[in-house]
Amino acid sequence: MKNFLMLCFVCLIAAATLSDANSSTADKEKCEGIHVRDKFHKKVVIGMGLNRPYQLAYDHHNHKIFFSYNIGKDDEDSFEIGYIEKGHIKHKVLKEVENGFAIAINNNDNVVYFGGSDGIYKLHLKTNDSVTEKILSHQNIWDMFFKHHLYFIVYPSQKLYKYEHSKNKTKPEHQKSIHEKIFQFAIDGDDDKFITNETGLYRIKNGTDHRIFYEGPKIYRAIEIDNKGVAHFSGQNGIFVANKKNDTLEKIAHVKNIFGLAFDSNNNIIYSDPHEIVKLVPEEC
Ligand SMILES: *[C@@H]1O[C@H](CO)[C@@H](O)[C@H](O)[C@H]1NC(C)=O
Ligand SMILES: *[C@@H]1O[C@H](CO)[C@@H](O)[C@H](O)[C@H]1NC(C)=O
Ligand SMILES: *[C@@H]1O[C@H](CO)[C@@H](O)[C@H](O)[C@H]1NC(C)=O
Ligand SMILES: *[C@@H]1O[C@H](CO)[C@@H](O)[C@H](O)[C@H]1NC(C)=O
Ligand SMILES: *[C@@H]1O[C@H](CO)[C@@H](O)[C@H](O)[C@H]1NC(C)=O
Ligand SMILES: *[C@@H]1O[C@H](CO)[C@@H](O)[C@H](O)[C@H]1NC(C)=O
Secondary structure, three states: OHHHHHHHHHHHHHHHHHHHHOHHHHHHHOOOEEEEOOEEEEEEEEEOOOOOOEEEEEEOOOOEEEEEEEOOOOOOOOEEEEEEOOOOOOOEEEOOOOOOOEEEEEOOOOEEEEEEOOEEEEEEOOOOOOOOEEEEOOOEEEEEEEEOEEEEEEEOOOOEEEEEEEOOEEEEEEOOOOOOOOOEEEEOOOOOEEEEOOOOEEEEOOOOOOEEEEOOOOOOOEEEEOOOOOEEEEEOOEEEEEEOOOOEEEEEEEOOOOOOEEEOOOOOEEEEOOOOEEEEEEOOO
């Protein structure tokens, strides 16, 4: 064990020396990437050694990435909320959120929401000393989405609720228009809604009730709206977008075993796989 550690240490020094001596050569050597819409993107690892990081949310103000990850054994579902600050590789833990799993962010007002097995918590991002405040109890939160309001799906009913603010009162309102048992929910820039259930992905055009089915993966792990209002779906080894002209799903990138998705302030894609969080930067190699 000791020898192994020693060897690692030597390797690290060698690697550091190499990159110092000629960083452009080192960059070339590790220029690993994938194609997004047929354009080469470099993989920049921003988090590593994590157990299934999921539910990514990017804080545009502080350039922090929030995520949930598994802390149980592989067959156990216990989770924790973590985050990585700009320029750091090691993550920190938000201990206050019990079994924290779901995350939604409101980058306009710099507020992030965390959902766990016993409710929803809220955190203001602009101040360093702000504390997580519990805003809802006695609900097991499955997934969350923010656009003008916080939407959340509860477990085990898989029903959608909207967290309504009316003057000085807030209360969760069951969204009866979504009668399905759903896994994910999102609203894009056209105010079209996307839902996923056991059958797959559907779009509900703004102002209609009609469900438009999108042939594609059966299981999705995330729906995220980019900074331009375009919905992106992660599922079955790829990132997909909806072509609304002929209602087909287009695979824009192949990513093996993809989990979460998010977009940074420059609209770069951030994704997670079972061990890493990676940013994709368009760059010649
Ligand atoms: C670094 O690499 C470039 C080309 O990759 C080469 O032109 C340059 O001489 C190298 N510099 C050093 C200090 O090795
Ligand atoms: C928060 O802390 C960081 C460093 O710890 C500092 O750079 C930043 O200015 C602080 N922000 C505020 C609003 O105090
Ligand atoms: C809400 O505000 C109104 C007037 O602004 C007040 O009469 C009412 O008691 C408040 N309700 C609560 C729950 O604080
Ligand atoms: C969605 O529909 C509502 C009313 O049906 C309309 O007011 C709104 O502008 C529409 N949103 C978009 C983005 O077109
Ligand atoms: C998923 O939702 C669609 C659209 O409402 C519905 O037709 C389908 O039966 C649902 N699937 C399941 C398994 O309930
Ligand atoms: C849908 O449109 C896209 C381009 O807009 C095209 O590449 C694709 O083949 C079309 N799909 C079908 C099933 O027509």
